[in-house]
Every structure is written in structure tokens, then in C-alpha cells.
Amino acid sequence: MIVELRSSVNEKRAQEIALDIKAFCIHYDGGYVLITSSSTKELDAKYQSEAERVTVLNDDMQLSSRAWKKETRTIDINGVKIGGSTNHTALIAGPCSVESEEQIEQSAQLMKELGISIMRAGAFKPRTSPYTFQGMGLDGLKLLAKMREKYGLQIISEVRDATNVEDIIEYADIIQIGAKAMYDHGILKRCGKTQKPVLLKRGFGTTLQEFLQCAEFILAGGNPNVILCERGIRTFETKTRFTLDLCGAAWMKAHSNLPIILDPSHAIGYAYGVPDLSRACCAMGVDGLLIEVHPNPKVAKSDASQQLNHDEFRALTGSLKSVAAAIGRKII
């Protein structure tokens, strides 16, 4: 149950009621909002005069649901806007990992050349083997910050676990919570306490319901700026690395008020299919795409097989603009 309190209710009183009805209390859109478990189906009569609107829900997808807020949220990344009524499809691109200053600068220059505002690159890599490249860590983040300054880019980079969430909050413009970390309470709760945008990736074994409930940890913690990212789920098919769930994306578009970004690169895991899949993602009318591109994929230290080279990516951006235009959207 979501209770929007009247604007006359101050913070102290809001917290008081929250405590009594076992609710989270957040400040949202100029007022206080209380959220209880969805098993609570009624607001005590004594508080009803203080409530502007009460929304009773069937399950714990609450703040993220269109049942509560019909319109898609607008997320503002230092002036770069997605969602809401923007009709923007944001291209977010860059290499899997920061590997060196030279490499990441080539990537930054490509973003600049193509008019792309947001660059992605990992510094703390959640690899599945201890015997492979684990990322440059804090040094990688510092290189990303340098590129931001030099090229005026927004930076998105991934939290690996709760021990490095502070570093990401400090250095990145969008905090990425990866597929393997998306259930991590240490990360989710900390992200609820900042106002920086958070891109939450769906785990490859995660149901849509669980995915939105993880987003609720951040939203109920007080951060309204959550973006959902579908990046492929694990199925029986192994000719491709994962299976991009566009049916799930259609469901999220219909049921959630959070902007949606799709990641075709991690889904298929092979560069040959990324252009077609990217165009398909774009035609879904979502809020953005996350695409891996590397100056020299063959020598990439992680995910070498799925990264486009610069020429392939240039060609792709052209056709994405056409597809976006065909459905009344604009690539940014």
C-alpha cells in the first residue's frame, strides 16, 4: 500500500505515522510518501484525513508500478534526460573494461565524434574466474573521471560488491548494478541513500517480479532515479551466450514506470549479431541501449567476442537513427 500524505504533513509527522504503520517513508515529488507491505490493504481510519491518495497493490512491485504512477519517470543525468515525455533513446557505449589511458581515450573520442553523451566502461569486474583479468579498480575509475572532464561525457560504471559502492558513487554519473550484484542488499540500500541515477541490471536467472522488487529496495530507500536494464536471461540455448528477453521488455514497458535500457551485447555475446539486435531493441521504443565497442576487440581483456570495433559501431549508429525516426523517437 502506498500512502501519499497531504502537502501539509511535515517530515516529523510523516515519520511518526510510518513508524506506527510499519512503512518506509520517502520524500517524493514535493511531499511525503509511505509504503507498507502489499499485504497491508487498508490505512487506519485515524490517518485518512492526512492522506492525499492511497494505492492498494496486489504485490510488492509498488513504487515502480504503473498502477501507482502512470507516466514513465524522467531521469536527469546532469542535464541529459531520458524517459518521461522526451522520446529519447540514449546510446550508452564504450568498452567492457577500462584497460589503459590510451584505450579509454580512443573510446571517449569516438563518443565525442558520434555525439554520444554517456560512456560505459568497467573498472571493478565481477568475473566468474579468479584466474582472469579482474579490472583496473580505482585507477580505472580515475581514468574515467579524466575522460569525463576532458570530453564532457557522462560516465556509467559498475559496482562489483558492497565494498566498492562508495567509489562508484564518487566517480560515476550513473551507478551500474550488474546482473550478479542485483540482489545485494548492501549495494541496494546504499544506492537508496544517494540521488544519483542507478542503472539496475536484471540478473540472468531473475524473474521480472524479483527484478522490480530489487528496484523497490532503492526506491523505498529514497532514490527515485532508477533505470531498468534487460541484458539477457539464461536459457537452455547455448549457441548464444544469453537470450535477450524482449517479451519481458514489453511487459516492463506496460507495467513499470521506470525507464528501460536494453543491452544486446551481453545478451548474444557475439559481435556478429549486435547490429540486428540493436535495431530490434531500438524498434521496441525503449529509453536507451547499452552497446559494447572497443578500439581493438581482438585484444580486449574481457568480453572480446562481443565488442564491436569502431567502424562497425559508426555504421550501426547511422541505422539506429533511421529506425528511431521510423517510430518517432530520437537517438541521443
Place this chain on the structure above:
Amino acid sequence: MIVELRSSVNEKRAQEIALDIKAFCIHYDGGYVLITSSSTKELDAKYQSEAERVTVLNDDMQLSSRAWKKETRTIDINGVKIGGSTNHTALIAGPCSVESEEQIEQSAQLMKELGISIMRAGAFKPRTSPYTFQGMGLDGLKLLAKMREKYGLQIISEVRDATNVEDIIEYADIIQIGAKAMYDHGILKRCGKTQKPVLLKRGFGTTLQEFLQCAEFILAGGNPNVILCERGIRTFETKTRFTLDLCGAAWMKAHSNLPIILDPSHAIGYAYGVPDLSRACCAMGVDGLLIEVHPNPKVAKSDASQQLNHDEFRALTGSLKSVAAAIGRKII
């Protein structure tokens, strides 16, 4: 191993060699072609002078593979062409089931109105419960044939099992082998003996390798006219009925020479997501789309939740034309 015999080799000799090397023998593109198991890696020296070209393959995806024939096959459905160099994206639409003459005539009129050449509708329904509508059977096929005559449409309808394959071959212009029947040797072998185009749907629990191997049963039987159809695979996600595997479609485009058609309706199972998914499928650059549309979905006797109504479908076809144009293709 695929052995293309020289044009000078006649049928009798071709069969003789086939018998000796345990191969299928088909007539393809003006000559005889022999196909052995992929575990055979070499043609006996005594036959080499009679071979034009020998293709050794790693697995049993042989006649269907781009490793053998680089170009996508062209399929000619009584003059309606897909695949090859056509750049056609065929819309194949119609209700889940033929329910009555009135209903199927309304569907046929819609196809006519929108310039769609191929109409789909099931007569023998492979339902999962014995206690639900099982289709009109032969009477349904006769109604479809009537619509073909009256409106000049091509008809695609589904074989339920080996006991009605003859009826479908007689009445339909494209034989549809459904997801539940795609391993059926009785059907596959019979379809190898006709030259009518066959649309083979991927089973929802079927790997891409198995899928192409099922197509091989038809191809090796002598029918070169096979179209692959991805219609959603079964995964852990249950908010949607199935998960449309566009990563798999990208893989098939890259590895198979057979045209590809996508079925977003069965994949998601809910009409609300069909338009976005259809545009995504179209943007993949495939050879066609299979979409369910019903004059009055609410009273449909099968798959009521996933069928578009006529107005929704009219709106969709408009946007599909724009998306197709954006990638240099044409909706037919």
C-alpha cells in the same frame, strides 16, 4: 558431408553412389546432391571425378547451413516470393483458428484491404487439454480453400499430427509444422516428398541445433522449400507466455541459408506487447512475421488473449512499413 555431383551424372548413377556411401540423394538446382552423416569426412577416391564439389561439415546442420550455400534460399509461394535477394518482409496474418465462415471471411477481407498475400488460420489444433476446442478439422480447411478462391490469398495452416498431413498438403499453400510436432518423423518425412513450402516452427524446448536438424529431415527428403519460424522458447519467466529468442534469430541469420519468419504473438501471448515486438522483429531484417489477428478477440475459441483486433492490426501494419523502410526492406 555434401557431395554435389557433376551435371553429367544421371539419376541412376547418383542413386548407386548414394547407396554405396550411405547417403541421401536429392535433386537440387539442376543436379544430384548426396548427403552423408557429418561424421563421414572424406569421399572415396573412386568417386571424386564424378563430384563437382565436396563440403565437409562439423555437424549435421548441412543442407540448411551457410557453410554449404552462402545465400538465403528464395521460396516461391505461387508467385509470392521471400528470401533470396527480395528484401521482402512478408506479413502473414489471420486468426488462431478457423471458427466459422463469417469469422474467416472477415479475416480474409482484412488481408485483402491491407494488401496482405498470405493468411494463416488453424483447422486442426494441437491443444494441450482434451477438454477444450480442438479445431474445425477438415471443414475448417475447406473454408480456408474457399477464401483462397474468393480473395486470391495464399493459405498457411498447421499439421497436427501424421494422420492429417495429407489434408494439409492438399488444402494449404504453405504447410505449417507447429512447435509441438516439429520432431515428428511421420510429418517431416512426408513433407520431404512434396515440393510445397513448409514453415517449420521451433519447439519451445528445442535447441537451435536440433531445430536445424529437423529441417534437414525435410531437405534431405528432397524438398528444398523450408522456412524457419522462431515463436518463443520456454524459460523460467512466466509473466509472458514464452520468450521470443531474437538472439537465436540472429544466430540463424548468420548460420543458416533458410528464410526466417518470427511469430511475436505466440511468444508473448498477450496482445498488449505484440505491436512493439512486431516492430522489433521487423527491424531484425528477417523474411516475415506471423501475427494473430481476430475480428473479435474476446470471443476467440483459442488464444484469445494474444490476438489483435482489426483496428490494432491496421495501425500496426502502418508502422511496420516505416520500420522496414528504415532498414531497406519492403513489407509484402
Place this chain on the structure above:
Amino acid sequence: MIVELRSSVNEKRAQEIALDIKAFCIHYDGGYVLITSSSTKELDAKYQSEAERVTVLNDDMQLSSRAWKKETRTIDINGVKIGGSTNHTALIAGPCSVESEEQIEQSAQLMKELGISIMRAGAFKPRTSPYTFQGMGLDGLKLLAKMREKYGLQIISEVRDATNVEDIIEYADIIQIGAKAMYDHGILKRCGKTQKPVLLKRGFGTTLQEFLQCAEFILAGGNPNVILCERGIRTFETKTRFTLDLCGAAWMKAHSNLPIILDPSHAIGYAYGVPDLSRACCAMGVDGLLIEVHPNPKVAKSDASQQLNHDEFRALTGSLKSVAAAIGRKII
């Protein structure tokens, strides 16, 4: 809804009522039973005096459900009994395929030596590639019949598709419907018209609900002798061939009145794990096990990797007896 008519109601009257309420009519346990769709929730008042008992159900798992009949059905295979109150765990063993008289006779002799009553072997093989061994066909069935005569065994063999169901009904004592054929209406409906026991395997992409609904096709057709067989489902894990679903077996034991047989050989696909898995299956307290054993697995023409050799199988049967005894059951 299941309507058990009073014993005074004769066949003609039963059929009359069935026609009126759109129900299947079967003869079961000495009387007539009508089954409608589960969406029918009430028997017309005019027929209530002719009904002994009416069972209203929530879904189309009806005749197979414990909600209708609490006790597990007893299946009598020419005197060999499983299910009911027998506490029998039947070992059903033999090679994947009949390959030659010598081979199948060695298998038959092993069954005899170990006191096993039911031998399995395939004659029509539903292979996934056209370029591999497809089974001996009718000749294989005749060899099986010969072994039955000579060694007093019961024979189970698989229907490949609707074109060979008559052959299997003629030659086998238990008709096996394999994982790939279990949705086949041609087979299911034909099996409903015989009284021979049918072992129905769950498809590897089939939900438990669909599985039981397929069994309903046979039961509603009039054949009460259906045995369910779980043989592994397809999941993301590929180190083993399939994933044996013992949680599903527990669910079936609790919810269905049909006997259950488990097939560890096809599930794991590798002989090394078959003994442990077989003991686990036995400890589940099910009605039987289906295990592949071959005189010389290395040269087997199909499923070579998963078949035990004779010595391994002898050792296994000893430990299965101990496990069965530990839970109060008896291996037959």
C-alpha cells in the same frame, strides 16, 4: 467436472447425457463416467438423480488427479503389477535400441538372470538428425516379440509417430510414448482406444500441468492404464544432458493418481552418474525405474554414453534392493 453415473445408468443413456453436456463418456470401474471441461462447474439439475458423485475441479487435470481418486491406480501388465497397494518398484531395463538378434538376446538373458520382468528397447527411433541410425523398425519389433516368447518377458517399446502406433500396439506389452511425441494427438487418441498400458514420458520442455493434460487425452479416450515417466527436463545446465526433475516427481506423487516411473539414464546422459541417480530415484518411493543397459555400450548405435554394461547393472540391482527395502518397498 467429473460425473460418476449411478450403476443403473446404461451406456445409451450415459452417451445421451454426455452429448448434451459436451462431455467425454468412459466406462470405468464398472460404471459410466462423464468428463466435461473444468470450466463447467455444475451439473444440470435434471441429471442429478442419475449421478452418484460429482467432482468439480479447478483445472483440466481431472481423471489423473488425486482430487478425484485418492489411491494410486494399479496397472496390470499381463500379471506384473505396479502401483496401487503393491509397494512394487519395477526395474525396466534393456538397451536403447534393438540392434541385432544377438545383442537383444544377450539383453533378454540378463533380464532373466536378474529376475527382471520388463525389458525395454527401441525399434523406431525418433532421432534428431536424419543422418544417424534410425532404428530397425518392424524387424526390431519382431525380434522383441521373439525374446518375449523365449524368455517370458514383458516388452516396452516406443511409438515414433502416428504412422507406427498400430505396430507398437500389436507387438509391445507396454506402449511407450516418448518425450518428443507426447503432444501427438494421433498417438494419444489411438492409445485411448486400447486397454494396453501406456507409459507416457514427459517432454523435456513440458510443464507438469501440460504433462498431466496429455495423459488426460488417453484417460478421457477410455484407457485407464497410464503410467507417467519423468526423464529429465531441459535447463541451462549442459554438463549433463538433461536435469532429472525429482521435485516434479514429488509433486506428481502428491497430486496425481497415476503410477510414476523415473528414467535416470536419459536424464543425465552419462553412465557414470546412473547408479547414484538410480538409488536416489528408488528412495523417492516411486513405482519403477527405466534404466538403459547394453552388452557393449561402446559400440551401441544410439545413446552410447549413457548405457551401463552388464556388470555395472548387476552391481546396481543389488544396491537398489537394499534401498527399496530401507523404505519398505520391493524391487520386481
Place this chain on the structure above:
Amino acid sequence: MIVELRSSVNEKRAQEIALDIKAFCIHYDGGYVLITSSSTKELDAKYQSEAERVTVLNDDMQLSSRAWKKETRTIDINGVKIGGSTNHTALIAGPCSVESEEQIEQSAQLMKELGISIMRAGAFKPRTSPYTFQGMGLDGLKLLAKMREKYGLQIISEVRDATNVEDIIEYADIIQIGAKAMYDHGILKRCGKTQKPVLLKRGFGTTLQEFLQCAEFILAGGNPNVILCERGIRTFETKTRFTLDLCGAAWMKAHSNLPIILDPSHAIGYAYGVPDLSRACCAMGVDGLLIEVHPNPKVAKSDASQQLNHDEFRALTGSLKSVAAAIGRKII
């Protein structure tokens, strides 16, 4: 590649070589062992005189593999031993969560009564919704410590994320890393630095290869005491909560040197199936079972549906002893 150095090589020299060949260096079984990526296939000639044994492996399952160490590791939990040559099957039981002192004391008394040495209970719960019970936290751990003192039990409790790993290391005798946290580098690396036994649960979307590679993070960090736990994977089947992967357990028994524990309670998610599944797990010949039991399941604050009550659990332990005895093992 695993390089076991001669006993004459001291730590300083071992670290020196490790640095040069980019290897982890651990102290194991009285000597130093270096582990490189499995892509390294040869030890430099200059170090060969210092190596006792070099094991070249095909993939990054190295220290955990039987290819390196044939025998199952023995894990000693303050005198309670599993694995190795013990033939012990450890029952690990207790409620899902610590809820109160009264509740957990009833659980402790049950363990005492039945001679069970290890009690499980969660204090930090990794729930999927923020709006449900999140566990008692540190207070819960203190209650568990109190029960350990009073009843002489070993305690296993779960790390939720990297922010509470120190608390679990301090209070528990076995550190449990749950299915949702198993990729967490913060936790895995910290657990590599203690010598306390770690029970690592397989993620429900995790392949066996990834699972063993996660164990490698702990092993390569220097902690040899890792126990693997299979607790069900996520599949298309939803009648049960997860699908217990006993084929996977068979694979792990054959390929890994780490002890294996199975968790039937979380797998099926419903108490009705837990006894049969527990007996099946026991018959697999694994090193232990993890079973949820609660003084009053109906009022449990988490996982209410899957917990056995005390009487059901008493009955189960009796039959588990019989099954274990039938395969030559002993329940502890």
C-alpha cells in the same frame, strides 16, 4: 595450471615465483602451491627443479577438481567431520530464520534430542522484497551463539552481503554464502582469508562450471575448507519453487574434490515433498543434507510453506538412517 612446490621451497621464494608467473600462492597440506590461469599450459624451465608436481588443466576449475586431487576433502567443523573417508552424511537442520529466543531454543533442543550436531538459522535474510521480514540481524547471531554454548551445537548462518561478512565469521562455525551472494567478490575474497569452513550455495541461475569457479575464489585465496551446496535451479517448471539438480550433484561427485551437501527444502519449496526428496538426496551418497524445520511452520516469518514441523522431522530422521545404512553411510 597448478604447481606444487617442493617442501624445501620457503614462503619468500614461493611468493617470488608466484609474482613472476602471475599465480596465486597458497599454503596447502604442508607446502606451497601456485595456481595460474588455466590458459597457462607450461611451467618455465627455470622453475621446474623447484616443482614437485605440475597439473595442467583445461579450464578454471582447478583446486576444486578431482583432476588435481582425487580424494574428497575432509572438512573438520570443530571436531565434526564430513567428507574424506568418513562416510558421514551430516544432517544440518533448523529454522529458516532466527525469530526469537524461545523459537530458536526449541530448535536447539530438537537438534540435541535427535543427536544432530549442526544447526542452521538465518539472521541476515537476503529477501527479494524490501517490504517483508529482513531477519533479526546481529541480535539473531547472538542468540545463535547462546544456543551453541548452551547445547554444544555447531552453527551455520548466512552472509547477506559484504557488509556483514565479519559478523558471520565471528559468530558462525560454518559461513554460509547463499544462492544470491555466491558471485560476490567481497564475500568470496574475505572468506579466502579465514580458515573457517564455508558452505557455498549454487545460485539458481548458475552453471556448474561457474559454481566451481566461485569456489576457486575462496580456495585460491587460501581457505581449503569449502563445501558445495546444491539447492535447486530455476527452470520453466513453477509447480515447485525450484528444480533440485541431482544430475548436477552426480556430476560434482565425479568431477570435484569438495564435499557436497544438498538442500531439498529450498528446492521444492513445499513441506509435503521434503521427506521423499531428502531420502533421495541421502541415497545419492552425498556428505550432508540441509533441511528446514520450525517449531510452528504456520507462523514462520519466512519460507513458511517449506519447513517441516518437529514431528515430521523426527519421523524423517528415522528413515534417513535406514537409507544411509542401505548404501553403507552413517547419518551424523
